[in-house]
Amino acid sequence: xxxxxxxxxATDKSSQYGAIQLVTETVVNTAKTLGYQEINLTxxxxxxxxxxxxxxxxxxxxxxxxxxxxxxxxxxMWTHLNFQAEFFQYIKSIKNSKMVALIHDIPTWMFTEGNxxxxxxxxxxxKLKEFDLIIVGNERxxxxxxxxxxxxxxxxxHIWDYLYSGPVKEKKYKKEIYYAGGRNIEAVDYEGDxxxxxxxxxASEAVTSKPNVExxxxxxxxxxxSQIDGGFGLVASENIKEKSNMNFEYYNQFxxxxxxxxxxxxxxxxxxxxxxxxAEWIKERGIGLIVDDLNELDKVLAEVTTEQYNExxxxxxxxxxxxSEGFFVKRALLAMTRYLDLGFTDILVK
Amino acid sequence: xxxxxxxxxxxxxxxxxxNRASGIIANKMAAESVSEVGFRKLHYPRIYSQRLREMGKxxxxxxxxxxxxxxxxxxxxxxxxxxWTNNTEFELEFINYLVNVRHAKIVAMVWDIISWVQDxxxxxxxxxxxxWMLNKYDLVIVANTKMAKRLKSEGGIxxxxxxxxLSDFIYxxxxxxxxxxxxxxxxxxxxxxALIEEYPSEKVAINFIGPNHRVKDVPSYVxxxxxxxxxxxxxxxxxxxxxxxxPKNGGYKGMHRYGDYNNPFKLSLYLASGLPVxxxxxxxxxxxxxxxGVGLVIKNLNEIEEAINSVTEDEYYQMVDNLKEWQRAITNxxxxxxxxxxxxxxxxxxxxxxxxxx
Numbered sequence: 174x175x176x177x178x179x180x181x182x183a184t185d186k187s188s189q190y191g192a193i194q195l196v197t198e199t200v201v202n203t204a205k206t207l208g209y210q211e212i213n214l215t216x217x218x219x220x221x222x223x224x225x226x227x228x229x230x231x232x233x234x235x236x237x238x239x240x241x242x243x244x245x246x247x248x249x250m251w252t253h254l255n256f257q258a259e260f261f262q263y264i265k266s267i268k269n270s271k272m273v274a275l276i277h278d279i280p281t282w283m284f285t286e287g288n289x290x291x292x293x294x295x296x297x298x299x300k301l302k303e304f305d306l307i308i309v310g311n312e313r314x315x316x317x318x319x320x321x322x323x324x325x326x327x328x329x330x331h332i333w334d335y336l337y338s339g340p341v342k343e344k345k346y347k348k349e350i351y352y353a354g355g356r357n358i359e360a361v362d363y364e365g366d367x368x369x370x371x372x373x374x375x376a377s378e379a380v381t382s383k384p385n386v387e388x389x390x391x392x393x394x395x396x397x398x399s400q401i402d403g404g405f406g407l408v409a410s411e412n413i414k415e416k417s418n419m420n421f422e423y424y425n426q427f428x429x430x431x432x433x434x435x436x437x438x439x440x441x442x443x444x445x446x447x448x449x450x451x452a453e454w455i456k457e458r459g460i461g462l463i464v465d466d467l468n469e470l471d472k473v474l475a476e477v478t479t480e481q482y483n484e485x486x487x488x489x490x491x492x493x494x495x496x497s498e499g500f501f502v503k504r505a506l507l508a509m510t511r512y513l514d515l516g517f518t519d520i521l522v523k
Numbered sequence: 524x525x526x527x528x529x530x531x532x533x534x535x536x537x538x539x540x541x542n543r544a545s546g547i548i549a550n551k552m553a554a555e556s557v558s559e560v561g562f563r564k565l566h567y568p569r570i571y572s573q574r575l576r577e578m579g580k581x582x583x584x585x586x587x588x589x590x591x592x593x594x595x596x597x598x599x600x601x602x603x604x605x606x607w608t609n610n611t612e613f614e615l616e617f618i619n620y621l622v623n624v625r626h627a628k629i630v631a632m633v634w635d636i637i638s639w640v641q642d643x644x645x646x647x648x649x650x651x652x653x654x655w656m657l658n659k660y661d662l663v664i665v666a667n668t669k670m671a672k673r674l675k676s677e678g679g680i681x682x683x684x685x686x687x688x689l690s691d692f693i694y695x696x697x698x699x700x701x702x703x704x705x706x707x708x709x710x711x712x713x714x715x716x717a718l719i720e721e722y723p724s725e726k727v728a729i730n731f732i733g734p735n736h737r738v739k740d741v742p743s744y745v746x747x748x749x750x751x752x753x754x755x756x757x758x759x760x761x762x763x764x765x766x767x768x769x770p771k772n773g774g775y776k777g778m779h780r781y782g783d784y785n786n787p788f789k790l791s792l793y794l795a796s797g798l799p800v801x802x803x804x805x806x807x808x809x810x811x812x813x814x815x816g817v818g819l820v821i822k823n824l825n826e827i828e829e830a831i832n833s834v835t836e837d838e839y840y841q842m843v844d845n846l847k848e849w850q851r852a853i854t855n856x857x858x859x860x861x862x863x864x865x866x867x868x869x870x871x872x873x874x875x876x877x878x879x880x881x
Contacts, residue, residue, distance in 0.1 A: 515849065
C-alpha cells in the first residue's frame, strides 16, 4: 500500500529550474517527509501520434504501482492530452488503486475568455471526474469545480507552500511595493507616487522609464526574499499588463497564486485585488491590504500607520512559518489519508 | 527568519519502564511522530513527586529554567499530559513558566484524566487538578469526541478541544500471519484478578500478556504468556481477537467507566498488530469498529462466546483485511501527527473547523 506522487523532471540541465519543475519538486519534497515515493517523469518526445510508444512509457512508469496503492497526480501533467488520459486510465486499471489529483492549474480556466467554455466536453473537467479525490487550491476553486460539474470529494490546501529557510531582513514601514513575476511586462497603467519595484526578466521601455517604477531585472527568488526590508508585495493587479496568452484576470479568482506564498514566506505584507480568492482571508487576518486599482494606492497607504504595518508583520509570522516549512501540503496529505484510507469526511470541502 | 518554534514535551525514563509502561511508551511515540512534522522535542527527566517536594519551589524553578528557558515568546508547546511526575504543584509551575515567563502558547495532549481513572463516584470533579489544570491551556487535544463531551459536561473544561480520534502505536517490526481461531489476547501492565473473576467463558481461551504479581492459580482456559516489552508483543498476537475490557472491580476504581471514553493503549496495540478486536458497545470506539468491520461489539462479557461463534472463517479474514489501513495509520503515527498539525492550524492560523463542538 505504497503512496506515490508524480514529479515532473527536466530532461536537460538548462531547464532544471523551470517553474513547473520547481513547484512539483517542492510538493514532492514535503510529501517525502510523510513517506511518499516519487514517480519521476519528464517531457517525452514523439508521443502524440505514437500509441505503442505511449503504452510502453506509461507501462514503465506505472509498472511500479501495486494493487491497493495510491497515486497522487500533480495536475495537469503538462504533456500531450492523450498521454495524460492514458496515464490516468492505467492508474485506474490497477486493482484497488486510488487516484488523487493535486491541482496546480486548471487549464480550462486559464485559457478561457470568461465563463464561455464547454463544460460538457471539456477535457480537464471530464478527466478530473475520474479521480477518487481532488486536492484543490482553495475552497473557491472547489466550489467553481462543483459548478462546472465535477462532483468529486475535495480537500482544500488553502494556499501554496513556499519552502524557504534562508535569511530575511527586518521589515520597516515604507511606502513602496514589490512585484516579482515570471512574465514580461508590456505596460503599467499606474501614475501614483508610491514606488513600484519590479523584479522580472523583461519590461518594455515604457515601463522601465516611468519615474515611479524601479525595474530591478531578474533576480533569484531566494535573493529577493533575503533582500526586501519593508513595503508590500503585490500579488496581482489589472494595472500591470503582462505578455501572456492566458487570462489571468479571470483565473486569479480561483487559483492559489505562487506570488502570494512567496511574499508570505518572506514575511512581507501583501496587496491583493478584491476579487481574488484570498482577498477576504487577507483582510480578515490583517496580513495585507485590498487594492483594486493601483492608482488608489497613495490614498490607501496614506491611511496606514507604522503601528498598523507592524501589526501586519506580527499577523503574518505564523503563516510565514507554515508556508516556508511545507505545512499546507503536509496537512492536505494527512487529510487525504484521513478520508481515503480511514473514511472520515470531516476534512472535505463542504 | 521564521522565528517561532513548535515544541512537544517528552518524558525520559529508564529503559525498563520506557518499554513497559503504556503511559511512557505513548509519550515517547507521540514525541517521535510529531518531530517528523516539524516539532522539536522538549526533553525532561521524570522526577517523582517526593523529590520535587523535597527540593522546594526555588530549586524546582531552576529546573524549569534549565528545561524551558529557550522557549521563545509566541512559540507553541504541546505538553503531553499528565507529565508523569504525579505532582500537581510542579505540573502547574511547568505551564506557568511556559506562559508567564516564556510567553508561549500551550496545548495539552491529554493521555489520561487521572481522577477518572482512579475514581468513579458520583461527585463534582471540577475541583480536581487533573481537570481544572486543562483550563489553563490554550487548546486541549483529547482522546476522542466522546471524551470531549465528558470533559465539557462533567469536567468543566472550557478550553477549545481537538480530537485525536485514536492513539498511535509506532511499530515497524514483524507481525504474525493471523489464524482464524476462537481465542482472545489480552495485554495489560498487570494481570488483575478481577478480570479473571469477571471473564465468564470457559470455552474461549484467553492469552494474557503482561506481568503477573497478583494471581496465583488460574483456570485452564487462561494462559499466561508472561511480561514482554511492548515492541515484542505484535509477533505474538497470532489470531483470534484482542479483548478491550477493564474489569468492573479492578485495581483502578474508575477504569471500567473510563474505558467508555478513553483511547485504550490496548486498542492501538491490537490494531498495530493487525488483530481484530472485541469491545463493549458503550465505548467511544464501538461505532466505527462495527461500521468498518474491524472487530466485534458486545453488550457484556457473557456475549463473547456467541459473538465469536457467529463469525465465519471468511468473515474473520475480511476483518483482518479491513483493518489494514488502520494498522498502517496507527503504526506510522498518523493520528498524533494529524492532531499536532490541526493544533497549529487552530492556534497559529485561526481555523476553527476541526474543533470539537457539541
